[in-house]
Amino acid sequence: MTRWQLTLKRLLWRDPKRTDEAAVTRMQTLRARPEQVADQPGPYFAIDAGPLLIVGIDTGITGIIDRDQAKWLQEISRRSPKPKFLVTGKPLYVDGKRHPSLIEDGHGTVDDIVTSSENNYVAAIGGDVHNYQRYPVTLKDGRTIQYIVNGGGGAGTQGTHKIPRVDLPGVGESDFRCYPRRADSLSIFSQMYERRFGRMLGSLFIPPDQAAALLEERLGVTPTRRADRGVPIAPESRRALKIVELGRQRLPGPLHEYFVQFFDYNHPPMFKSWLRVDASTDEILIRCFAATGCREHEKDVPVEDAVLGTLQADGAWRWTTEVG
Template structure:
C-alpha cells in the first residue's frame, strides 16, 4: 500500500474537492444520521447531568462490578491468559513485535462511523489487536446499540477488540460495556447507584437504568464477530494488555473524568512492576486544546489524593505515550519534561462521532518550553476546521446563502493570521482575501464548535457531516524492542482515500544509548520535538 500524503501537503488530501463518495455507504445498515436534536438521546444521557449535580456514583458501581468479575472470568478465559490479581491480559506477552489499531469515540452508528471502516481495514486490518478508547456507544451505552455500532462495523476486522469506557458508556451503568468486553451475562443488571442523603435519593429516583436484554439477544449480535481470532475477554473496565515490547495500560475515568483511590493504587503498581515502555489509554485526554486536563485520583470521601499525570511523568513508570479520546479530533503534543525525557500526548477521538473543532486550539507555544507550535499537529488542520464549520453555520444561520462560507484556502491564511503561526500549507495570499470572507471568519470563529455544554450537544447534528471531507481518524501502533511507530490515518469519506489512505501523521520513537525513548516526527515541519 502506498499512502497518500497528509493534508498539510494539499487540500485534496484533506478531502476538499472529493471526486466520488466512498464505498462505506454500502456498509451502513440504515440510512439517516444520529441526532442529538431528538429528545430520546438527550433523555438517555441524563445520567451525566445527575452525576455532576447530585454526585458521581460510578466509583462505587465500578467496585461492585469488579467484585462480581472473578467468578465469571475463570469460566470464560483460561487463567494463564488473564492475571486477575493485576487485571492483566497476557495473550500477547510472548511477541517480539506487536501491532494495534486504536479508535476513539466511534459509536454513533451513522455514516461518520462507517466511513472509517474501509480505511481501517486497508491501513490496519492486519494488526494483532484493536482497542476502542472511550465512548464506544453513543448516546448512552446500551447493549442493544452494540449490533450496529460495534459488531457490524468491525465484523471484518480479524483481531480481538478491547475497550476503554468513556462517560457515555457509563450512562447505562456500564452494562453494555461489561457484557460486550467482559462477558458478563446481560441479564445480571448493573449495580445500583448508592449513597445516602436526599441528593443520593433523588439521583436514584431519576437515574436511567438499562433496558432488559437476554442472552439470546446478545448471541444474535455476536455472530458478526464469532471467529476464534476475534474473541476477547478483558478483566474489567481497567486492565493491562501486556505485550512483548510494550505494556498497554487502560484506565476507566467514569463519568466525570477521574479515578478512585483503588484504581490509583492499581495504576501505580502495574506501572512500576515492569521496566517495559508503557502507553496509557484513557477515555479522557491529559493534554488537549493546548492545556493540561487534570485527571484527579480521589478517595472515598471525595478528596483529591493525586493525579494520573503524576504517575505518567514518574521516571520509574517509564511511560512513553498517553492516548485519550473525548475530544473528537486528533491532536499531538510531544512534551519535554524537566529531566529531558519526552512523553507523547495524543488526542485520538476521531473514530466516528461528530467533529470537535480544531480552529479553537490556540498557539501551542503557550506550553513552551515543554512543547512548541512546530512540534504540534492536529487533524483537521485549523484552517480546514474553520472552513468546515463555516459551511455548517452558513447552512444553519444563513440558509445556505454562502455569506458565512469560507474556502479552505482562505481559512488556512485567516487562521494563521489569527493565532500567529506559519500556515501549515499554502493558502490564499492575505491581500487577495475578500472582506466578506474576513467578516465571516470573525463571526464563525467564536461560535460553539466543541466541548460538552448542552448547546453543543443540541447543535452537534449540524456540525457532523455525511459528505466529504469528514475528518475522521484513528491510530496504528507498531512496536518492537527497537522502535515504536504511531501513525494517524485519516478517513475523509472519499473513495480515492479508501484505496489510497491518507497518512496524516507519523511519530517514531527509538531508545538512545541510555535507554531513554526519543521521539521524532516524520510529517512536514520540525522533525525533532
C-alpha cells in the same frame, strides 16, 4: 440540579435494567477454565503487547480516578520495565491545555504517574474530543512523552480551529500537530454554517486558503501549505468568521451534544481519523491515518501525522516527526 435540568434528565436519561444473574451465570460457563477467568479489578486493564505494555484506566466523565484505581495504576506501572502507553477516556492534554487528571482526595494526579521516570511511559492517549491532536511534551529531565487525543473516529467531528496557539511548558506551537488542520477545520465548519443559515445570513463559506490567512492573523500560526501564505483576506471571509466564531463557546450539558450533532456532516471529505502503533524493542512508530470517505483514499490511505521513537544506547527514547 435545577428543576428544568431534572425534567430534562428524566426525558433523556434511561435507567439501567436489572442484571439478569441467571444469564450472567450461563455466560460464565462458556469461559469456565481457570486460565480464562480474568482478575480485572475494575474497568481498567493492562495488556502485554510484546515490546509495549498498554495500560488502560477509567477516568469517567469528570476525569478523576478513585484511590483504588490509582493504587493499581502505580503498582502496574512500576512492575514492568517495558515502555508503556497509557490509554484514558479524558486526554491529559487537549485543546491547548493540560488536564493532569486528579486522583480522589488529593492524592496527586495521573500525570504524576505518567511523568515519573521509573514508570517508563512514552505516550498517553485519550479520546473524548472528536479530532486528533498530538503534544510532544519534553520534561525537565530531557525525556519526551507523546500526549495524544485520538477521538477522530467518533460521531460528530469537533473543530480544531478552536484550539488556541499552543504555548505550554515543554511543548510549543511548532511541535503541536492536529487533524483536521486548523484552516481546513475552519473552512469545513463555515460550509456547514452556510448550509444551515446561509439563506438568512448570506454567504458564510470561508475558502481554505483564506481560513489559513485568518488563523495566521489571529494566532500567529504560519500556514502549513505554502500556497496559502500571503493570501489576501476578502471582507466576506472576515464577516463569516465573526458568525462562525459564535459557536466557539461550549454549551452546557446535553445541549452541547445536540449542537455538535446539528453541525455534523456526512459528505466526503469527512476528516475522520484513526491511530496505528507499530512497535519493536527499539522502535515505536505512531501514525494518524485519515478516514475521508473518498474512494481514492480507501486503497492509498493518507498519513496525516507520524512520529518515530528510537531507543538510544542510554535507554532514552528519541522522537522525530516523520510527517507534517
